[in-house]
Amino acid sequence: MSTQRNIADRLHQSAQAWPFQKAVVFPAGKDKQGRYAYSSMTFQQLDQESDRLARGLIQLGVQPGTRMALMVRPSLEFIALTFALFKAGAVIILIDPGMGGKNIIRCLSEVEPEGFVAIPLAQLIRKLKRRSFPEARLNVTVGKPVLTSGIDYQWLLGGDWEPLEMVQRTATDPAAIIFTSGSTGPPKGVAYEHGMFWSQVDLLRDYYQIQPGEVDLPGFPLFALFNSAMGVTTVVPDMNPTKPAQVNPEKIIRQINDQGVTQAFGSPAMWNRIGRYCEQHQIQLPSLKRVLSAGAPVPVHVIERMRKTFVNSETDINTPYGATESLPVASICGREVLEETSAQTASGAGTCVGTPFPGVQVKIIEIHNEPIASIEQARELAPGEIGEIIVQGPMATREYFQRPEATQLAKIPDGARFWHRMGDVGYRDAAGKLWFCGRKAHMVHGANGPMFTVCCEAIFNQHPHIYRSALVGVGAAGAQKPVIIVEPEQGDFPESQSARDQLTQELLALGQANPLTESIETILFHHSLPVDIRHNVKIFREKLAPWAEKQIR
Ligand SMILES: Nc1ncnc2c1ncn2[C@@H]1O[C@H](COP(=O)(O)OP(=O)(O)OP(=O)(O)O)[C@@H](O)[C@H]1O
Structure with a gap:
């Protein structure tokens, strides 16, 4: 049997x-x-x-x-x-x-x-x-x-x-x-x-050393499944799970304290709100042993604010990297981001998502938009070279349900096994750490070669008045004009033309100081960038490209 x-x-x-x-x-x-x-x-x-x-x-x-x-x-x-x-x-x-x-x-x-x-x-x-x-x-x-x-x-x-x-x-x-x-x-x-869930539970438990008896507040409902499988109590958060960016921090903080929550998972948008609230009201969260955040790069300011709420020196915010098709892949903790990788991120190196989980293989291959019939046909790239991120492991899903074409595009056969193409671009550094440079579908193809969203946007996000930004390409692939769309911090939107000109000049100067972004000549302002419905953080760059085109015209 x-x-x-x-x-x-x-x-x-x-x-x-x-x-x-x-x-x-x-x-x-x-x-x-x-x-x-x-x-x-x-x-x-x-x-x-x-x-x-x-x-x-x-x-x-x-x-x-x-x-x-x-x-x-x-x-x-x-x-x-x-x-x-x-x-x-x-x-x-x-x-x-x-x-x-x-x-x-x-x-x-x-x-x-x-x-x-x-x-x-x-x-x-x-x-x-x-x-x-x-x-x-x-x-x-x-x-x-x-x-x-x-x-x-x-x-x-x-x-x-x-x-x-x-x-x-x-x-x-x-x-x-x-x-x-x-x-x-x-x-x-x-x-x-079933086996995929089984291995997800073990990978997460062993890597983060989650102990039975812990108490988790999952901002993403499916985490309750993992909790029950590892003897961890689930506290259902008082929030609309489809709108983490609108979470009421007071309610979550109260629940964390009521139940002695030791672990909480949430999208970066949720922690952005909670971290800001804790900073304003000088609140700390002593019961927490570990915060998890995923779905998109977790901004450094979110990591910094959340770390200030921790009392225990062992507590940290971890950012697992993965996707619905394959979770988890790699992870990095907040301390490491602040001490070791955030400076490189600011200068365009991408977001470091850490080292792969034990048992999870990660490779970087040359970027392709077509199906790859076998792993022998993929050209693996050397450390430092940006390519497609592919992964193999017991947590990787084999197929999309009744969608052979999508499956063919996303999986690479490898004998009896297969690799999952994340649809992301990135690279491994000399120490083996994985860096995320954005989604493959969001790359901008300009006259001087490809531009990677996450790398370029970070350069503009350095500006103290900018909350986030999006790089999009306007025009035909190969001759796309790169455009940066910025969303200023709340209260910092430049309403007058002169304020706008001033901020534009400052942003262009930031861009021109870096070879990755020196070709960018257009800055647009947006009150609220459109984002995904699950995490409220993945910027819908596809929607923004036509918008940018209209603005420029
Ligand atoms: N820690 C992280 N840091 C940076 N990006 C992350 C992180 N975790 C997840 N992501 C991003 O989220 C993606 C996975 O998202 P998800 O599975 O929710 O759906 P999706 O792939 O965006 O959906 P679709 O395939 O329909 O576009 C990853 O491929 C990556 O781009």
Whole structure:
């Protein structure tokens, strides 16, 4: 018999090892004093609740491999349902609700869900759009009122708990379809296998030395899955997970202190807000052992501010590098960034994303826009040379769901194994550290050769009045005119023409002082650069290029 690799077995193991430790804590409301009132489940309760739900799902008709869309807000129920679906052997379809109605419907219909476990609004939309979901017949409504079917959370729970033999899954059995954030084209459904989740959990736990009994506040809901698999308590943050840039710092700080949170994951946009608030109000966060941030380069000012909130000298902010298709790849801590790499970043070296995780291979190959049929056909570059970042390891996903063309473009066969092309450009330095220079699709192809976004933008971000900037190319590839679009810090937007001219001159002078950016002659101002829906930090340079073109005309 093959080894049990159902990721839900890791929850079961947690329940056996730490039955009475809290698995999930949810801010259910406020008491009369305005304090948070929390509801919670222990590991044993979560394990048993998901057993009951899994039995209900099986009774409903869910079979091994059944594709089920899960559209429930982060909550006790969300986590219990996630494990229940895994226990029943279902393949969970997860999608960012912030993506907007049309995109959601398009993405979901592409993966042909056989059922929806979803809030009433999502069930209503599914009914209205039933032609887009011809296969969806196993539907469960979570939350009141039950608008659509009689099958709800309570129905799934059924009677009392009885032990459940969860569905046997091997490492390569499908577990989930998770969509990319869609920052370079339409979101793609990434096919996850049970073994991939299993290795993600181990890679993260071992590298960051996460201990059972720790308390995590995950700004990205899926992290609750990893937590339950390693005996870590999840505190559901009181925030809209689709708008981390609008997080209310006061609420998060309160929850961190209420629960003695030791670890928190969030997009750089979330920590930017929380760090600024802590600085203004001179707040420190003594319970934290580790902060994690990913999704895009984490600005140095965010690292600096967050580090000032730490009390324990061992605490740091770590920035894992990875993607929906392959996470984690590499990591660097804040101290190392400040002491060793940030000066080079400021002069155009890119963002250092650290050393690869043990067991994860990283190579830099010559940049191509076509599929690469085998690893022998890729030319590996020497340290210091910028190329495409490709990775191999147990966490790398094998394919996009039913998208052979996208899969062909993103994977390079290597005997029985394969490499995943990150779609990013970067290089290894002499010490083996990986540097990120931007997305391949965002490179600007000017007359003097390629320009890399992250390297060039950092030079302008040095200006104290600039919050962030975007490099875009206007015109045909090979003769693109590089344009820098800057978003000034709040309150620093140059309203008058003279203020604008002044700031423009200062920025041009910064650019001209560096060979990487000396060809840039155009600076544009933007109040708020468009960003992705998941992390609110990936700048939509594709949208900005046509905008820049209009401005220049
Ligand atoms: N620590 C980090 N530092 C710099 N960039 C990062 C870091 N972590 C992630 N990224 C960026 O985010 C990308 C992964 O993003 P994600 O998987 O959310 O979707 P996406 O690849 O942007 O979506 P799509 O493929 O639909 O455009 C990486 O390829 C990289 O460009």
